[in-house]
Each structure stands twice: as C-alpha cells, then as structure tokens.
Amino acid sequence: MVTYSESGVDIDLEAITVSKLASKLKSTLEYRDIITDSGHYAALVRLGDKAIAMSTDGVGSKILIAEMMNKYDTVGIDCIAMVVNDILCVGAEPIALVDYLAVEQPDPERAEEIAEGLVTGAKESRISIIGGETASLPGIIKDFDLAGTGIGFVDVDKIITGEDIEAGDVLIGIESNGIHSNGYSLARKALFDDAGFSIDDKMPNCDTTIGEELIRPTELYVKPIVALFKEEYDIHGLAHITGGGFTNLRRLKKGVGYDIYDLPEAPEIFKLIYQQNVPLEEMYKVFNMGIGFVVITNENEAEKIMETLKDYCNCQIIGKVTDDEKITVKTFEGSEVTY
Template sequence: MPTVSYASAGVSIDKGDAAVEAIKPAIKKTTRPEVVGGIGGFAGLFALDTDKYEKPLLASSTDGVGTKLAIAQELDIHDTVGVDLVAMVVDDLVVCGAEPLFLLDYIATGQVVPERISDIAAGIADGCRYAGCALIGGEIAEHPGVMNESDYDISATGVGVVEADKVLGPDGVREGDVVVAMRSTGVHSNGFSLVRQILKVGGLGLDKAVPEFGTQRTVGEELMTPTHIYTKDCLELIAECDVHAFAHITGGGIAGNLIRALPDGLTATVDRSTWSPNPVFDVLRRTADVDLAEMERTFNMGVGMAAILPEDQVDRALALLTARHMEAWVVGRVTEGEHIVRLEGDYKSE
C-alpha cells in the first residue's frame, strides 16, 4: 500500500517552517520595548506599563482585506495587501482614541509558498511599523483540498490602549462641531466585490493603462495602491487638539461611517463641493454607468478618515495635518436635527 503522510495530503511542514524563518527579520523590525520574547512560542507576550496609565482600557479590533485579495492573486502582487490589513485594524482602534500596541495575523492558503508568504508578511510588518505597533505572532495555515493552491486569505487582530476618561466617540460630539476630512489613497480595501463586477461588466482589464492614473499606470496598479494608515495622524491630532470623534471611512462610505460618530439629535452635513474624488472613482463609475448613490454607499470617494472637533480647533488641526503631508480640509458641519448624514452639492471638478 502507498505510504500516507501529511505531505501526501498536501501539507508541507518544512515549507511552513521555512516561511516562518523567512518572515522573522521583517517581524523583528516592528518590535516595541514592551514585547517579551520573540516569534515561535505558543503565545505572544506584551508587558503593559501600568504605571504609564491611570485607568487604561484595552481596545481590540479584527478585520481582513476582503476580495481585494482576488486582484492581488491575479496580478501576483502580494507585498501591499499586508499594509491594507494593518490599516483596516489599527485605524478602527485609533477611532476611539486608542494607541495600537500589538497585532497578530492569520494567513490561510491552499499551499504554502515561502516567497509569497514572505511578501505578505513583509507588508504586514511595514504596516505595523507605520502604525507604531508590534507584530507579536500569528498563524500560517495550509488548507489543501479546501482552497486552491494559489489562493489565500488574511486577517488580523489588534489590541490598543486608551485612558478611560479619554475615549472618543459620539458622546463627545456637539452642535457646531466641524468635520475635517483626510484624503484617501484610492479605493483602499472596501468595495472590491463591486469593483470586480464593474471591471467585468465594463470589460476593463487590469492591464489597461488609464490616462487619469498617470503615465502608463494600469488599472491593476491603481487598485493595488495600499490603504493609507491614519493612526499616527490621528494620535497627533489627539495630542494637540480637542478632538471629539473620528470616523474611519470604510465599507458603507462617508455617510454610513460618519453616522456612527454622531449622537442622537445631531445631523452632519457634508459638502461635496469641497473636494474632488480620486480619479479612480470617476473611472469606475463611468466604466459601468454606476449610480452615484451606489458609489457613495460603497466607496470612500476620496475621504479615508474624518475628524470631528470644535470650530476653534480647525486651523490648528489643518496646520498639523499639512505639516504631516496629509491633505485635509473642512468637509462639513454638525447641527441640531435628526440622526442622519446628508451629502449636498456637486463634487468639485478637477
């Protein structure tokens, strides 16, 4: 009878070990003083400096990258989706005012290819460095017979800390507050099921060069632009300004996420005429004649993060963000009214 082994079932322990060894240098670059031990144990250890806080609250967030991975796999580009993954997690943490401390990742694949895993992990490590958090562990799972050999999915869980009396959110928002927008780098990591449908219906290939994207820049290259990580921008705003709330603009668009930062009895009015959406959104819309309301329900339309703060803090906030090379502008205001977000006017023309 033929010999049955884990390898014959499609799982290579040797390749898994090789992948872990390959990513250790990238992980090491994300370390913080609080990290205890290294990669390879059964759990990641992180020493919270309790003397630093009066009443610390731990915040946690879990997310993935979604079907943007299908485009990454088709293009065989794997070194940026890790940045997307970290952005989805840490920018949800910072919305409540929390400083991200550490992150653990999970990579599931049909077949472990050490070079591909190394590319993914390098992106995750880059994202952690941008956010200032440590990558302290994770899992690489090989799923032969369940996933195609070249397929993979990634997710991560992050943990942050915030003082109990400094938690940001709807409770702090007041009538008269101003909404400041921060520019996105493109589609980010949300709405890619609609993106893929648009490309299919409109017959637009990933290798197509589009003038709006710049010299010889293709659709695929534009879509693979990594998500901007706003964590340090937001933490600087918290340190220097009286921020009342943030809204991370992800799935659901501007209205669907800004509403989560508003208490009952207040309305946010967003003025479209204050900005032009990134060119990628116009290209997607006209490729398949997508309704504007559908675009705005699905995509960030050029706004990746929004801060809500008093009007007397706006100039300071804009100056700080400009100094950090972040395009920012006043996009709307908070007034008394029903609990809604209203988008008004027409987008600015380029």
C-alpha cells in the first residue's frame, strides 16, 4: 500500500505546522480590517466599500517532472493557476501577481522558458505580472522553486465566503484536466519509484505518455467563474479542489457536510496511480480526481449557473450539502469513502 506520508508528505503534520504558524501570526490581524478567517483560500482586507483579496502559492514538486522532461515552459501556468483560482474562491476577480523564483544557480535559458508559461497564464487570466524577485540560493535551493502572490478586488457586498452554504444546496463540479499541481510526491513514488514506469511510457487507453499527462498545466478557472460574477448569480460557496481533494470543502463553512455522489469519469492518470496499490481513500484525499473547482448554490439557481459555465468548460451537479459534517464520496469503483 502506497500513501502520501510514505512518499514523504504528511498532510496531517503539515496541517499542525500551518496551525502553529497561523496562531502566532493571528495577533497581527488587528492592525487592519481583515474580513476572512485564516484557512480560507484567500485573505480579504477591507478598503472602504471594496476589499483586496490576496493569495500565495507555488508549483510544488511538479517542478521535478519538468526537470525529468527538460520542459519548463508550462510551470509558469501552474504558478498563475494555483494563485488566481484561489482568489476566485472569495468572489474576487484576480488583477495582478508578483512571482518569486529561487534558483541554485542562474540559468537564463530556463528562466526564459519559465517566463513563457507565466505570460501564457497571465494572458489567459487577464492579470498583470507587476514585479517579482529572483534569488540565487546555492546550498538552500536544489535546481529551482517557483511561487507567486496575487491580488484581486471585490465589492464588499459581493464577497463569497461560504457562510451562506446550507443543507440542500447543490455542488456543481467543473472538470479538471488531470493532476494539476498537487499530489506529485505520491504520484512519483507510485509510478516511478515503486512501479518502475518512465516519463516516456505510454498511458493506458490514451495517446499520451505518462510524462505528458503529469506535466499538463493546471486548468485556469478565471474566465468561467468571472462570467458567473458578472451575472450576479446567488452563489453560496466556491472551492478550488487542490491538495486534500474534496476535504478542501471544509474550508468554506463549519457545521455542514457534503455528499458527492455523481462525479465524471476519473482521468486515466488517476486510475494508473490507483493501480499501483494506492488506496481509494488516499486517492480522494490527495488528488482532485477529475474535479478542479466547485460552485455551491441553491437548487433553483443551479441550471442557470451551468448554462453559463458550459460556454467555457465541462460541468455537472456532483452532489449536495448535508448537515452531518461528513464528506462522503462515491468513487469510480462504485464504493464510498468518508472523511
């Protein structure tokens, strides 16, 4: 059995670490008018009748896949996506980003490739990259790391935090295009270390290689979600499904649960990882499993929202909100896992 902790990432210990850090930083919140609690996808700072949304994230160990393939022109898209998709989750439209590139040694050609991806992601998201930092850190960094911090704006009366979520609401799932940027330590251990696959091996039931599936850029959800904002639908919650899988829904509101019973067919890359002795409970706790973003609304509003979304992406109702605080997911094998 292969688990995330065996691959070197203990998400429970990580949660405790974040909690320790956040508890120390909490005292600084009194210096400004902060709207959201820590732990949400993005922080909100009130400025009159508007709020600034801020979020920071990185590409993570997907960078190791880029190094294996000697292909760096898409990791910038991943960096942008991980930041702007989170900013959307408070009802804000992303507008700008600064990047942080830490390197073991400067490499102008690789930096140029990374920049290509950043530009592509910025263009697709309609944000400006207004600055950044490049640091040479031999002895600290091996090869390189890439992260970004983004900002967005939202009218205070249009903020979406999840506080309006209630039992009976429906979950609209927007499809992912694969692994996105989370769970790569587990994927690499299962596929390469244990199973002995290479990046050039063909995917089962696909025309792509394993490497091509793993390097596929994270989906950007700015266009479809901003389209919803412009229509002013009654949206109760928004969730970017990243590391932690569907347990990310707990970031929106305490005291409710989720019954996820109708997911689209899981992408083949997830099935291949599962076949390498990774438990289903671990799969749905680590990966997005085919859903990259969730819109939560009341049942009467769902069809109108999906009509707008379908101009940009594939979506469907995947479940409903319950009042029992559990998250139950029907897997692609037909069984259920509960968190």
